[in-house]
Amino acid sequence: MKKLWIPFVLILLIAGDLFLGSVNLSFPDIISALTGYDSTDYVYKIIWNFRIPKMITALLAGMSLAVCGAQMQTLFRNPLADPYVLGISSGAGLGVAFFVMGSSWLGLGNGPSWLTNLGTAAFAWMGALAVMLIIVAASKRLKSNMTLLILGIMIGSAGSALIGLIQYFSEAAALKTYVLWTMGSFGNVTGNRLAVMAVLCLTGLGISFINIKDLNVLIMGEEYAKSLGIQVSRVRNRIFLATTLLAGSVTAFCGPIGFIGIAVPHIARMLFNNANHRVLIPGSAILGACMMILADIISQMPGSQSVLPVNTVAALMGIPVIIYVIFKNRAVKL
C-alpha cells in the first residue's frame, strides 16, 4: 500500500472540520482552546462541546458505514449492496416512527429533550436489531445469499410502507421530528451518547476485522467456502452482527445516512486496485472517514448561519462518485 497521502488528507479534513463552522473563530483562539484553557470561554465551549464530538461522530459514522458496505457487497457479491440492503435502515426508521409518533399520541411529546434523543436512538437500534433477527432466523432456512437479499429488500419496503401509514395518521409536530431525524445530523451526539456510539461502532469494526479472512473466501463463492470446511451460516451471522452494530448504531444516533456505504468501497477498490479485504476493509474505513468529514464540513456551510442536512450532502457527494466509477470501468466489478 503506497497511498500514504490518504492519512494526510484525513488529518487535513479533521483539522478543517475543527476550524470551519457556522461560527467564525480565529485560528489562534482555536489553537489555544485545543491546547489549554486560556482562550475565551465561548471558543472553548464550541470546540470541545460541539465541534470535537461532531468530528468524532462523523469519523465513526464514515468508517462504520463504509466498512459495513464493503462487507455487504462481498457477502451478496452484489456491487449495489449497501449497509441498508437488509432493511436495517427501515427497521430503524420504523422504530423511530413508533417512538416519535407514539409518544405524541400518548401525550409525551413535550418530554425533556434528552429523553426524546435517547428514546429515538434506542428505538432505532431496536428496530434495526429486530430486522436483523428476522434475517438471521430466515438465513437458517434460506440457503442462498441472493434469496436473503431479496428478503431484505422486501422487509425494507414493508418497513417504509408502515412508516408511511404511521406518518399519515400522525400530528404535524411529531411528523417534523421524524422528518428531521431522517435528514441525519452529527450535532446531537455528545457526552455519554457519543461514548455509547463509539463502543458499539468500535466493536462492530473489530468484528469486521475478524471477518477479513472469511470475506476473502466468500468473495470466491459460498461453495468454495464450504469446500474449505468453513461453516458459512456462522460466518454469515457474524457478518450480520457486525453490520447491525455498525449501520444500526450510526442510524440510531445520526439518522439514516445513505450512499457513503455503497460508494466508498467502490472508491477504495478503484484507488487501491486490490479487492483483498486486508486492504479493502481498512481502506474503506479511512476513505469513509474522509468522505463523511468532508460531508460534515460542507453541510456546515462555513461562514453562513444555515446548516444543510448531512444526508443530502452525503447523497450529493456519493452519487457522482458512483457514476464516475461506472463510466471509468464501464462496469462495477466485484
Next chain:
Amino acid sequence: MTPCLDIYALSIGYSKKQILFEDITLQLLCGKITGILGPNGIGKSTLLKTIAGLLPPLKGSVIPQGLPHDRDLCAFVPAQPWRAANFSVEDTVSTGRYRYTNWLGLENPLGKQIIAGVLEKTGIAHLAGRNSADLSDGEFHRVAIARALVQDTPLILLDEPTAFLDIANKQATVLLLKKLAVEENKGILFSTHDLSLAMQHCDLFWIMTPDKKMFFGTPAEMNRQKIIDRLY
C-alpha cells in the same frame, strides 16, 4: 494400491423426494486418476459434491481411509470457479490455505514457500502478481487447481475440468492432473464428457449409465465389456 475413500450404499440427489442415483458402492484409489462418465443430468456433479461434503448423502456413507483427523479429505474445483476481480493470483491461491494461515489470512515464510512451489508446479508462477479477472479461462482454471492443491488434501475432485477449455488447454490440464497423481500420490476424480481424452489419460473409469447403473474398471476393461457403448 491404497484406497483414499470408500463409498458405501450411497444415494445422491438434492432431496429425498428426488433421488438421482441410488446404491453406489465404490472405492477410490490414491495415486490414480479416475474419470466419471455419464450422460447429462445423471448425477456426476451431484456425486462429486456429495463426496466433497457440499451436499449431504441421502443414504449410505462416504468413509475416508487413512486420513489424519486434522486434515480435510478433499479439495473441490468447480466447472466454472468464481473469480474475484482485483484479487491477485497469489492471494487467490493463498485462500486455499485457510486452515493454515493466521486470523488475518497472512502466510508465514513456510506458507509463502508452499505457494511459490505450487504456482511453479501448476505452471502459473509468472502470473503470481496478476489480477485474476484479467486471466483467460485456461489460466484461471490452473489457478483454481493450484488453490485446491495448497489445501494439501489426499484427494482432489474436479467438476468437468476440461469443459470450457480449448484443445491445448484440455491436454495440459489433464497432463497436470496426471502428474499430481503420479508424483504426489493424490487421488484425482473428475467428471468429463470428453471420452477420447479420458480414454487416453484415465487410470480408472466410473461409468454412470442411463439405466442408473454404476460400472467401474480400467478404460480397456470398460471398452471390452462394451459398457462405454451404453452411454450412447
